[in-house]
Amino acid sequence: MILAIETSCDDTCAAVVSSDGEVLSSVVSSQAIHDLYGGVVPEIAARSHLELIGPVVQQALGEAGLGLPDIDRIAVTRGPGLTGALLVGIGAAKAISAGRGLPLCAVDHIHGHIAASYIAEPDLKPPFLCLIASGGHTLLAEVNEPGPAGWRVIGSTLDDAAGEAFDKGARLLGLGYPGGPLIERVAAAGDAGSFDFPRANGVDGLDFSFAGLKTSLLYRIRDLGPEQAASRSADLAASFQAAIADQLADRVSKALVETGLARVALGGGVAANGPVRSAIANLGIDPIVPERIYCTDNAAMIGRAAIETSDLDRAAALRIDSYATGASRA
Numbered sequence: 465m466i467l468a469i470e471t472s473c474d475d476t477c478a479a480v481v482s483s484d485g486e487v488l489s490s491v492v493s494s495q496a497i498h499d500l501y502g503g504v505v506p507e508i509a510a511r512s513h514l515e516l517i518g519p520v521v522q523q524a525l526g527e528a529g530l531g532l533p534d535i536d537r538i539a540v541t542r543g544p545g546l547t548g549a550l551l552v553g554i555g556a557a558k559a560i561s562a563g564r565g566l567p568l569c570a571v572d573h574i575h576g577h578i579a580a581s582y583i584a585e586p587d588l589k590p591p592f593l594c595l596i597a598s599g600g601h602t603l604l605a606e607v608n609e610p611g612p613a614g615w616r617v618i619g620s621t622l623d624d625a626a627g628e629a630f631d632k633g634a635r636l637l638g639l640g641y642p643g644g645p646l647i648e649r650v651a652a653a654g655d656a657g658s659f660d661f662p663r664a665n666g667v668d669g670l671d672f673s674f675a676g677l678k679t680s681l682l683y684r685i686r687d688l689g690p691e692q693a694a695s696r697s698a699d700l701a702a703s704f705q706a707a708i709a710d711q712l713a714d715r716v717s718k719a720l721v722e723t724g725l726a727r728v729a730l731g732g733g734v735a736a737n738g739p740v741r742s743a744i745a746n747l748g749i750d751p752i753v754p755e756r757i758y759c760t761d762n763a764a765m766i767g768r769a770a771i772e773t774s775d776l777d778r779a780a781a782l783r784i785d786s787y788a789t790g791a792s793r794a
C-alpha cells in the first residue's frame with residue numbers, strides 16, 4: 465500500500481493507492497482562502513498546507529479503512545510547483561518515512577498528471593500523447609514508457625497556462641475565481657463566433673501562447689465600454705473560451721501528426737472544460753479523460769506514478785528538496 469502526498473499548489477492532498485494501482489482513497493482539501501485574492505498566494509498556501517496535512521493524511525487512511533501499519537511505501541510530489549508549498553508535503557513524507565522506517569519515493573507532478581491516465585484506463589499502455597492544461601502548466605508530453613524517464617515535453621506554453629488564461633479572462637469579465645468553470649457557465653448562453661480572438665497561430669512548433677489572447681480581451685472590453693461589455697459578457701466568454709479550445713486542439717492535432725501517435729490523454733483542470741473536450745474530440749480521436757477529481761491536482765495520481773518509480777535510498781530520501789520549474793529526474 466502506498467501513501468501519497470501532494471502539496472504543489474493550493475490543494476492539500478493525500479491518497480492511498482494499492483501496489484496494483486487501485487485507488488483506495490483520495491482526499492483533496494482545497495484552500496478557499498485564495499479566492500479572496502483572485503489567485504494563489506504562495507506563502508498562504510504553505511501555511512495552510514501545514515495546518516491541513518496531518519488531518520488530510522489521517523482522512524485518507526481512514527477512508528481507505530487502513531492505518532499507518534498497513535502502509536509499505538510513501539510517495540510525495542517533489543516539483544514542479546510552489547517550493548514552500550511542496551516543502552510541507554515533503555517534510556510530512558520524510559517524517560512518516562523516517563518514523564516508520566518506510567521507503568520514500570519522490571514523484572514529478574507532471575508525471576503524476578500523466579499517471580492519472582492509467583487510473584482512468586487501467587489497461588492503457590504507452591505510447592500516447594498527453595495534454596496537461598491546468599492553472600500552473602500547459603504542455604504536451606510524448607509518453608513512451610510508464611516510468612519517470614519515459615516521457616518528454618514536446619511543447620509548452622511560452623507565457624500563461626491555459627487555466628491561468630481562463631482565470632485572467634474571468635477577472636477581466638468580472639466573474640471571479642477560479643475562472644474556468646465560471647467562464648464555461650457564462651459562455652453557455654453566448655455565441656462563440658461573436659468575437660474573433662487570436663489563436664497564437666504565429667507561435668512555432670507545438671508551443672502555446674495565451675498572453676496575446678488575454679490582452680485582446682482586455683482591449684475588446686475597453687472598446688465596448690462597461691455597459692456593452694456587461695451585456696455581451698456571454699458572447700465575450702464564449703468567444704474567449706473557443707480561442708483557448710481551438711489553440712489546444714490545434715497543437716494536439718499537430719503533435720499527433722509529428723509523433724505518429726494515435727491516442728491522446730488529457731489532464732489538468734482545463735480538461736474539465738466541455739468545449740475543450742469537444743474541440744479535441746472533433747479531431748476524430750476519442751481522448752482519455754480521467755474523472756474530474758483525477759484531472760485536477762490530487763495525490764492518487766502521485767501514488768499511481770509511484771508504482772513506476774524507484775524508492776530513494778535513506779540518505780537521498782532525507783535530502784529531497786523541492787523544485788519550482790522544469791523537471792529534476794535525479
Ligand code: KG4
Nearest residue numbers: 598599600627643644645733734737760761
Ligand atoms: O489542475 P488544477 O486543479 O490546478 C492546477 O492549476 O494545477 O487546475 C486549475 C485550473 C484553474 O485555472 C481553473 O480555472 C481551470 O483549471 N479550470 C477550468 C475548468 N475547471 C477548472 N478551466 C476551464 N473550464 C473548466 N470547467
Ligand code: ZN
Nearest residue numbers: 573577598761
Ligand atoms: Zn497540476
